[in-house]
């Protein structure tokens with residue numbers, strides 16, 4: 382089967398600085414790929430190129446066989462790309478429910494309706510769909526809270542619910558556990574695992590927590606200074622000399638160690 | 647109710663006039679609130695739509711005579727012109743960073759002001775001109791009711807508008823443009839739409855305004871008009887239509903009283919000073935505007951769940967938790 386996502390020579394330069402440098406990559410359908418690399422490696426920038434937040438300097442992004450390099454973010458969303466942000470990105474002064482309801486409304490293609498009330502019988506389904514998703518990410522009881530008052534981990538779960546509302550075929554998750562208290566991490570992991578187990582989505586994950594990556598991934602891509610350093614199965618990557626010297630180093634031992642007691646989760 | 651009965655108990659014409667003007671400026675302020683309060687767009691030239699509506703009526707009445715038919719046509723023409731104008735200004739600038747819209751509206755309203763000053767054969771320049779209005783509208787009480795009904799209709803219409811799926815997206819744009827876009831909404835369409843709705847509504851208020859004066863001159867295009875809308879909206883509370891109405895009332899009352907007081911001391915003619923003071927006072931006492939702040943205080947008092955349109959967001963998480971505790 383054709384890969385759902387393909388990049389060719391993907392490059393972006395900010396002035397003289399090349400943040401993503403000639404990355405060529407293919408991701409098969411329903412695959413779980415993690416992206417690792419030290420801070421500043423260009424992982425977030427890479428996602429920004431995929432989702433259209435940034436325009437490529439050179440190279441192409443192909444999604445479902447179509448060159449989307451020139452499309453704005455909303456167009457890529459409509460094609461089935463959904464992304465979460467490393468910095469939590471919700472509507473702070475809207476309720477939790479409204480945050481998700483807007484996403485459901487968009488997915489239903491209701492964009493320019495301006496006669497009926499948003500809670501009229503015809504549109505009530507959006508609210509119901511949103512409530513269902515909130516239950517799935519364990520936020521059902523917080524529906525009427527303003528998003529700005531959620532705890533950090535809850536915001537993350539809210540973002541994931543908004544993302545799922547768009548029913549994306551490709552899910553781009555940028556450090557979903559970043560800045561979250563340790564107790565909240567298992568809940569996030571659980572949500573990601575649930576999404577994966579549905580088996581009908583391609584997921585790309587940026588993470589630093591190696592045990593989480595090894596647990597979830599079908600393959601791993603390593604970025605370093607904007608360049609693609611390695612790409613392969615988790616075993617390949619863990620045994621790759623170059624990766625170890627360049628990046629993993631001490632982390633490798635950590636990961637092996639934590640694999641030993643992975644049942645902590 | 648009180649407002650309906652009022653014309654029958656008061657015989658102060660100037661009081662009736664003032665209320666009529668309040669209704670009209672409330673429409674103007676609500677139109678501005680659609681931009682500033684609901685979509686988060688700042689305009690420095692909102693007077694241009696007010697002025698277009700004003701001159702449409704003035705010129706039409708002057709040239710074609712004072713018939714109800716041509717009056718309605720004039721109001722319609724004003725609205726269509728404003729829609730076109732807001733569409734053009736919006737398409738030119740709303741794709742760009744937000745200050746471009748602010749600057750471009752400022753430039754366009756300045757342009758229209760110059761046009762109104764120079765096109766003397768039609769506008770009589772700075773001096774303006776008086777015109778006849780249809781017989782029916784000469785009656786102050788009739789005009790009062792027309793303005794009241796229009797204000798109520800505009801209020802209901804805009805309230806419905808902000809509660810439609812499109813209206814909800816406008817508020818999402820206000821909260822977080824980038825996120826709205828990544829949900830799949832093309833935000834420039836929504837901003838232009840808000841700009842058109844605001845433009846048409848402002849045009850209507852401008853048309854009504856000159857009907858009460860039976861006179862139009864270039865002040866309808868002046869910066870003061872835009873400032874009025876801005877002050878009324880902020881003082882009443884951005885993002886609340888009722889706030890716009892209350893803001894309009896306060897500013898108009900203040901204007902009225904200051905004019906009265908000016909008989910005693912000329913300092914009171916410098917009303918801009920007092921508006922400045924009023925503004926500072928309100929911002930200190932009611933940081934989210936009068937309606938916005940009272941509303942969140944009310945929610946706190948009731949320990950009710952926060953409203954999702956609450957622009958102040960003062961209600962806190964602990965309250966909703968507090969409520970749950972109380973209930974259980």
Ligand SMILES: Nc1ncnc2c1ncn2[C@@H]1O[C@H](COP(=O)(O)OP(=O)(O)O)[C@@H](O)[C@H]1O
Pocket residue numbers: 395400418419420421422423424425426427
């Ligand atoms: N919009 C931008 N303008 C200039 N430099 C940027 C921009 N975005 C990212 N960078 C730079 O690109 C590099 C990669 O950043 P980023 O993709 O955020 O790294 P990572 O997510 O892997 O930690 C960093 O050095 C960062 O400063």
Ligand SMILES: [Mg+2]
Pocket residue numbers: 424425426467
């Ligand atoms: Mg990053």
